[in-house]
Amino acid sequence: xxxxxxxxxxxLAEEIVPADNCEISRLIFESHDVQAxxxxxxxTVGQFRxxxxxxxxxxxALSSVAAGITPEMAAAVSKLxxxxxxxxxxxxxxxxxxxxxxxxxxxxxSVRLQPNHPTDDVRGIAASVIDGLLHGAGDAVIGVNPATDxxxxxxxxxxxxxxxxxxFEIPTQTCVLAHLTTTMQAMNRGAPVDLVFQSIAGSQAAxxxxxxxxxxLDEAHAAAQALNRGTIGRNCMYFETGQGSALSANAHHDVDxxxxxxxxxxxxxxxxxxxxxxxxxxxxxxxxxxxxxxxxAGLEDHFCGKLLGLPMGVDVCYTNHAEADQDxxxxxxxxxxxxxxxYVMGVPGADDIMLNYQSTSFHDxxxxxxxxxxxxxxxxxxxxxxMGITDETGxxxxxxxxxxxxxxxxxxxxxxx
Amino acid sequence: xxxxxxxxxxxxxxxxxxxxRVGVSLPTTRVIEFQAAHAEARDAIQEPFEPEFxxxxxxxxxxxxxxxxxxxxxxxxERPDEGRRLDSASRQSLTGRFDCTLILADGLSARAxxxxxxxxxxAIRSETSDWNWAPLVIAERSRVALGDEIASAFxxxxxxxxIGERPGLSSPDSLGAYITFAPAPGATxxxxxxxxxxxxxxxxxxxxxxxxxxSIARLARVRGxxxxxxxxxxxxxxxxxxxxxxxxxxx
Numbered sequence: 158x159x160x161x162x163x164x165x166x167x168x169l170a171e172e173i174v175p176a177d178n179c180e181i182s183r184l185i186f187e188s189h190d191v192q193a194x195x196x197x198x199x200x201t202v203g204q205f206r207x208x209x210x211x212x213x214x215x216x217x218a219l220s221s222v223a224a225g226i227t228p229e230m231a232a233a234v235s236k237l238x239x240x241x242x243x244x245x246x247x248x249x250x251x252x253x254x255x256x257x258x259x260x261x262x263x264x265x266x267s268v269r270l271q272p273n274h275p276t277d278d279v280r281g282i283a284a285s286v287i288d289g290l291l292h293g294a295g296d297a298v299i300g301v302n303p304a305t306d307x308x309x310x311x312x313x314x315x316x317x318x319x320x321x322x323x324x325f326e327i328p329t330q331t332c333v334l335a336h337l338t339t340t341m342q343a344m345n346r347g348a349p350v351d352l353v354f355q356s357i358a359g360s361q362a363a364x365x366x367x368x369x370x371x372x373x374l375d376e377a378h379a380a381a382q383a384l385n386r387g388t389i390g391r392n393c394m395y396f397e398t399g400q401g402s403a404l405s406a407n408a409h410h411d412v413d414x415x416x417x418x419x420x421x422x423x424x425x426x427x428x429x430x431x432x433x434x435x436x437x438x439x440x441x442x443x444x445x446x447x448x449x450x451x452x453x454a455g456l457e458d459h460f461c462g463k464l465l466g467l468p469m470g471v472d473v474c475y476t477n478h479a480e481a482d483q484d485x486x487x488x489x490x491x492x493x494x495x496x497x498x499x500y501v502m503g504v505p506g507a508d509d510i511m512l513n514y515q516s517t518s519f520h521d522x523x524x525x526x527x528x529x530x531x532x533x534x535x536x537x538x539x540x541x542x543x544m545g546i547t548d549e550t551g552x553x554x555x556x557x558x559x560x561x562x563x564x565x566x567x568x569x570x571x572x573x574x
Numbered sequence: 575x576x577x578x579x580x581x582x583x584x585x586x587x588x589x590x591x592x593x594x595r596v597g598v599s600l601p602t603t604r605v606i607e608f609q610a611a612h613a614e615a616r617d618a619i620q621e622p623f624e625p626e627f628x629x630x631x632x633x634x635x636x637x638x639x640x641x642x643x644x645x646x647x648x649x650x651x652e653r654p655d656e657g658r659r660l661d662s663a664s665r666q667s668l669t670g671r672f673d674c675t676l677i678l679a680d681g682l683s684a685r686a687x688x689x690x691x692x693x694x695x696x697a698i699r700s701e702t703s704d705w706n707w708a709p710l711v712i713a714e715r716s717r718v719a720l721g722d723e724i725a726s727a728f729x730x731x732x733x734x735x736x737i738g739e740r741p742g743l744s745s746p747d748s749l750g751a752y753i754t755f756a757p758a759p760g761a762t763x764x765x766x767x768x769x770x771x772x773x774x775x776x777x778x779x780x781x782x783x784x785x786x787x788x789s790i791a792r793l794a795r796v797r798g799x800x801x802x803x804x805x806x807x808x809x810x811x812x813x814x815x816x817x818x819x820x821x822x823x824x825x
Contacts, residue, residue, distance in 0.1 A: 274587055275745070275777045281587030288580060288591035304772060305786075308805055336802055366763035368802035405654070406763055441740070443654045477615040477741050478651055478682055483608070506590020506600075506608065511772065513742030515612075518590075523598035553595070568583045 161203030161237055165194075168229045174410045174420070179361045180371050185227050185423045194225025202233045209234065209246045209464075219250045223466035228359070228419035231461040235415070243456040244496040250463040251497070254431045255390025256330045256351065258296050258534040260499055261468045266531035267500035268522045269432070269470065270295035273511035277304045279317050283571040285505050286321065287564050291546055292519035293526075293553055294503035296537035297432055297470065298352060298395065300332040304511050311335040312348040317571065319349035325544070325564060328536035330387075330431070332395055337369055337377050344380050352395040352431060353381045359398075359420030362408030371424070378428050389536070392431035397472070398422070399436045400454050401444025414444060415454065419461045426466050432500065433462055434470035437489075439514055441476045448485025451475060455489045459498055470500035474516040483507070483515075490517055494525040501525070523553065588744055588776070611743045618746035620647065623684040625712045631692045632678075635699065635710035640664035640724065642715045650715040657717035660724065668727035672708035674791075675725040675733045679716035683738030686747040690774055694736055694749060697784030702791070718767070722757035733757045734791060739771065749773040751787045755800040766801040768794070 169189065176182035196218070197205055208214055235243065253261045260267050272285030282301055289295050299322070301314055311333045318331035330351040333340070337355040344350045355374065356367050364370060374394075381393040403409040403417040418435070425433050435458035438451040445451045455471050462469035473490045475481035490501065507518035525531065532538055532551060541547040545559020557565055580592030593604045600608075629637045643659045644650035650657050676698065678691045695710060708728040713720055718735055725733035732755055739748040751770040754762055768790045773783035794800045 272589070274589065275772045278586065281589065284580075284583035284586040285589045285591055287583060288589075291580075304778075305770070306802075306805060338802055339805065342805075366765050368765040407760075442651055446652075477612070477743070478619045482612065505587075506593055506604070508590050508608070508611070508743040510587075510589050510742060510744050513740055513745060513748065515743060518600075520593070520595065520598060520600050523595075527598050553598070555595070565580070565583070568586075 160233060161201060163202050163233065165200050165202065165205055165230050166198060168227050168233070173229050173412055173416065174360055179410070181360055181364070181420055181424055184371065184427065185420065188423070188427065189227060190224035192225070193222055196222050197225065202230070203237060205230070205234045206237045206242065210242060214246070214249060216249055216251060219464070220466075223464065226464055228423045228461070228465065229416060231464045232416040232419040235457045235461050238460070240453065240456050240492065243460040244492055247460040247463050247496040252463060252466055252468045252499070254392040254429070254468045256387040256392055256431050257328050257389060258330070258536045259389065260297055260431060260534060262535070263497065264531060265534055266494060266498065266522070266526055267297035267470075267534050268294040268503040268519075269297040269434075269500055270299045271302070271502050271504045271509065271516065272299070273302050273304075273504075273509055275304055275511045277310050277314065279313065280571050282314065283317070283321065284568050286318075287568040288505055289503050289519050290327070290564060291557070291561060292503070292523060293533060293541055293547060294519045294522055295327065295329050296534040297500035298330050298332050300334055300354070300395070302334045302512055306336050306339055308339055308342050308346070311339050312343050312346060315343060315348045315350060321567065324567065325560075326540070328540050334395075337373060341377050341380060344384065349386070350381060350384060351386050352393055353377045354395045354397070356397050356402070357421050357424050358402045358406070358408070359417040359424070360403050360408045360410060363403040363406045363417070366406035366408060371427070374424070374428065392429055394428040394430035395432045396425045396430050397434055397436050398425070398458070399440050400458065401440040404444065405440065415457055418458060419465070422462050422465045422467055431468065432470060433467045434472050434500070435459070435462070436472040436474060438475035438479060438481065439472065442479040445479070447480035448475070448482070448488070451479070451481055451485060452489045452492070456492060456496065459493060459496055468499045471498055472502045472516055474502070474514055476514045486515070486517060486521070490521055490525055491528070494529045494531060608743070615741040615743055615746050618683050618685045618741040621684050623680040623714050624688065625714055627688065628678060628691060628712050632695055632710055635695065637710040637712050638667055639712045640667065640714070642713070642717070642720050644715040647715070654717055657715055658719040658723075660720065665727060668711075668724060670708065671729040673706040673731055675708045675711065675721070675728050675730040677711040677713050677716070677721050677724055677733065677735040679713040679720065679735055679737040681716060681737035681750070682740040683747060686738035686749045686774065687736070689747050690749055690780060691736060693780045694751075694773060694784055697781055698734065698787055701784065701788045718752045719759070719762065721752065722754065722762050723759040725754075725757045726759055731756060732791060732795060734787060745772070745774060745777060747774050748777055749783075751783065753787060753790050753794060753800055755794040755798065768800050768804055
């Protein structure tokens with residue numbers, strides 16, 4: 158039977174990955190909301206596509222059906238959708254989350270400020286943070302990937318980022334993207350953890366290879382909730398995903414990589430995360446060969462994540478061994494901006510000098526905000542104006558004035574230890 | 575056009591900060607600089623490995639040359655599974671039993687292995703001269719997991735593979751070191767490994783990288799495992815390294 162004619166109900170009767178040895182499959186079945194599903198339960202995959210694109214699928218309708226959609230249904234319908242369908246349907250969905258800023262409102266595009274440094278040098282990281290803030294980036298999170306998974310370094314970075322956030326009263330959240338077990342240790346030692354980060358995938362076996370499980374994620378989530386550090390909301394988890402991770406770990410159960418990716422979203426939504434993004438081109442040409450495949454996958458991941466109820470961002474990126482370049486990134490970034498993407502990355506000059514790949518830059522984020530009239534998170538937008546970084550129209554002020562000069566001075570004074 | 579005040583902060587990082595703007599966009603010179611760096615990184619991936627050079631350079635460690643099942647560079651990039659398996663002739667050349675195996679591999683940057691591999695091998699071996707090491711293995715078109723098969727051929731409890739990392743725009747010559755205890759071909763996952771990344775003169779200096787690798791390897795042999803339960807702090811503490819203070823909760 159052709160995919161378009163498969164009834165959505167069949168995805169509830171058939172185990173794509175056997176539930177006996179996969180806790181993600183069990184989670185998908187156990188968390189399925191029958192009432193939410195009832196609105197679309199009579200449809201085939203093809204009819205579901207038609208409905209998603211129709212006027213009937215309003216923002217409210219899409220929101221109320223999310224808990225009834227399984228990852229496999231989302232992956233199936235996305236396979237019948239052209240790029241423009243993925244853009245149009247995703248654009249209708251708004252999944253709003255809050256911690257110290259409001260993420261995912263229509264007409265807004267947030268930026269994760271990613272100030273990585275190859276040796277975790279605190280002054281080097283601070284310099285990139287300041288450059289990013291002066292470009293209006295950082296409203297999704299200021300999030301550092303540590304070069305090494307060390308409790309001491311993670312704790313140090315958490316403290317320094319928190320000090321800077323306090324000092325300038327920045328309405329955002331900070332995160333050190335260490336392994337969840339390191340972050341849990343840091344929380345136990347009293348480090349200022351806003352968000353718990355973890356890479357996740359769509360099968361128990363793949364998550365094993367990441368060293369995580371539902372039980373461990375539950376524990377970390379409860380610990381972060383208990384800290385209660387959010388001022389306007391309690392969404393406190395940050396997840397990254399990416400097509401190919403299950404295949405790379407030989408944990409894909411012969412299921413295609415895009416379906417495996419959407420299964421990771423079922424795990425993510427258990428925790429009502431503040432942020433979720435696919436790191437779409439990071440895995441390399443072994444899994445997404447060129448700019449065309451990266452573009453397609455980015456749109457699929459964004460749409461499927463949003464359909465399942467997640468505040469979906471995308472790390473628009475590529476590695477140097479992929480057949481891709483800046484032109485491909487410009488295309489995908491623009492498409493995602495049109496599709497109502499929640500947030501993108503902001504890396505100085507698009508060059509991540511620690512992870513060795515190219516993502517989007519502060520300038521790229523400004524570009525897509527400019528051409529599409531998108532604005533930062535409202536709390537952060539007000540802060541940018543207050544700091545003298547932007548003017549009344551939201552444009553970045555050339556040169557440095559007002560409180561922004563204090564930011565610059567701070568950059569030279571950070572103690573590197 | 576440029577944020578001149580940011581010039582001072584550029585001393586603290588090689589990240590591309592303070593690039594200036596024309597409107598919201600990058601100035602022309604910055605765009606061209608980026609394209610040149612991208613071209614250089616692309617070239618680094620295609621460069622040949624020339625293992626003969628390393629075999630001569632490192633002859634004191636009786637090197638053995640092996641290749642994966644990937645027949646050429648394109649197959650290597652497109653088929654990671656082939657890069658994780660030894661070709662059968664290579665398998666035959668690995669004889670004897672040794673506690674530990676050290677491998678130098680091209681990975682995605684042959685340039686890194688050629689430029690810094692010999693120094694890193696020497697630094698690691700000089701700190702562990704009392705260990706029962708297998709002959710040094712020089713591996714071509716190798717993924718990290720190829721080390722599992724090599725080590726199990728030697729019956730080794732520990733494998734360290736030094737491998738060219740995928741070239742970054744600003745770092746075409748970076749080595750990564752992966753340390754795995756009880757490597758099991760096909761069964762060992764990344765969660766069972768520890769990694770020291772970005773080893774190169776402009777990143778983590780060779781001597782510092784070697785010390786980290788040896789610290790982790792030593793702790794792995796004491797505890798009989800590697801992976802996420804081994805944190806670098808503990809490894810360095812065992813090694814007599816300095817631990818950073820843990821910050822106090824401040825709100």
